Amino acid sequence: MTASPPTPLLEVADLHVRIGGSHILQGIEFGVARDGVTALLGRNGVGKTTTLKAIMGLVRATGDISLDGTPINGTRTFSIVKHGVGYVPEDREVFGGLTVEENLRLAELGERGAHDDFVFGLFPELKKRSRQQAGTLSGGQQQMVALARVLINDHRLLLVDEPTKGLAPKVVGEVAEALRRAAEVATLVLVEQNIQIVRAIARDAIVLDHGQVVHTGSAAELLADEALTRRLLGVGRSEGAVA
Numbered sequence: 001m002t003a004s005p006p007t008p009l010l011e012v013a014d015l016h017v018r019i020g021g022s023h024i025l026q027g028i029e030f031g032v033a034r035d036g037v038t039a040l041l042g043r044n045g046v047g048k049t050t051t052l053k054a055i056m057g058l059v060r061a062t063g064d065i066s067l068d069g070t071p072i073n074g075t076r077t078f079s080i081v082k083h084g085v086g087y088v089p090e091d092r093e094v095f096g097g098l099t100v101e102e103n104l105r106l107a108e109l110g111e112r113g114a115h116d117d118f119v120f121g122l123f124p125e126l127k128k129r130s131r132q133q134a135g136t137l138s139g140g141q142q143q144m145v146a147l148a149r150v151l152i153n154d155h156r157l158l159l160v161d162e163p164t165k166g167l168a169p170k171v172v173g174e175v176a177e178a179l180r181r182a183a184e185v186a187t188l189v190l191v192e193q194n195i196q197i198v199r200a201i202a203r204d205a206i207v208l209d210h211g212q213v214v215h216t217g218s219a220a221e222l223l224a225d226e227a228l229t230r231r232l233l234g235v236g237r238s239e240g241a242v243a
């Protein structure tokens with residue numbers, strides 16, 4: 001007897017989002033396998049951020065979203081977080097007036113300090129700066145706080161939106177390494193314009209265009225196909241960022 005394929009951790013079907021008069025997501029459908037990194041790709045404005053927000057219950061959506069077989073669409077955001085979904089938004093949204101430590105403690109859902117070793121092991125810089133106001137950190141350090149705030153919990157699924165956008169090359173490498181290690185303890189859905197990072201850490205790729213899924217499959221196979229990569233993402237495989 002052959003074993004049936006494992007149920008995806010996250011399943012999205014017939015997902016629609018309308019904002020004002022715009023039909024932004026037009027029947028999105030995909031599954032995310034457990035563990036590792038699934039990259040959510042596409043040119044600017046195709047609906048990647050809206051897809052993550054719909055999963056988090058931050059925009060009104062119709063369709064089916066299930067986590068480990070449990071429907072979550074229509075559920076409030078805090079319940080989705082309690083179901084084990086962590087979200088790192090594109091603009092980071094750290095509390096600038098609070099210290100690094102306070103940002104982490106506010107986000108912590110379980111036992112205080114239980115994940116400190118893991119988080120500070122990933123980001124030793126944050127340990128050194130735990131008493132510094134987060135608003136005075138560099139962009140890269142604020143991105144580390146934003147990632148640390150989800151990694152301080154036992155999330156099953158992490159949705160991370162453009163974590164390396166606007167960061168200096170050295171910090172991009174550090175963030176990429178943190179994402180790779182985070183993917184050892186949780187499943188990651190990563191929106192990322194930097195193709196080199198996708199190539200380095202993503203197993204699967206989902207590509208959107210005009211609010212629809214236009215490609216799913218192995219990230220390595222997609223990026224090895226110069227013509228397909230250029231057609232779907234607008235960049236060559238050796239170039240850096242999606243157009």
Ligand SMILES: Nc1ncnc2c1ncn2[C@@H]1O[C@H](COP(=O)(O)OP(=O)(O)OP(=O)(O)O)[C@@H](O)[C@H]1O
Nearest residue numbers: 019020022024042043044045046047048049050051
């Ligand atoms: N609140 C909103 N009101 C009106 N239009 C919106 C709103 N949010 C998103 N959109 C539009 O929906 C489309 C998809 O936006 P979204 O941010 O999801 O794209 P994206 O793929 O994440 O783009 P980017 O790579 O530029 O971040 C865009 O045309 C955007 O202008």
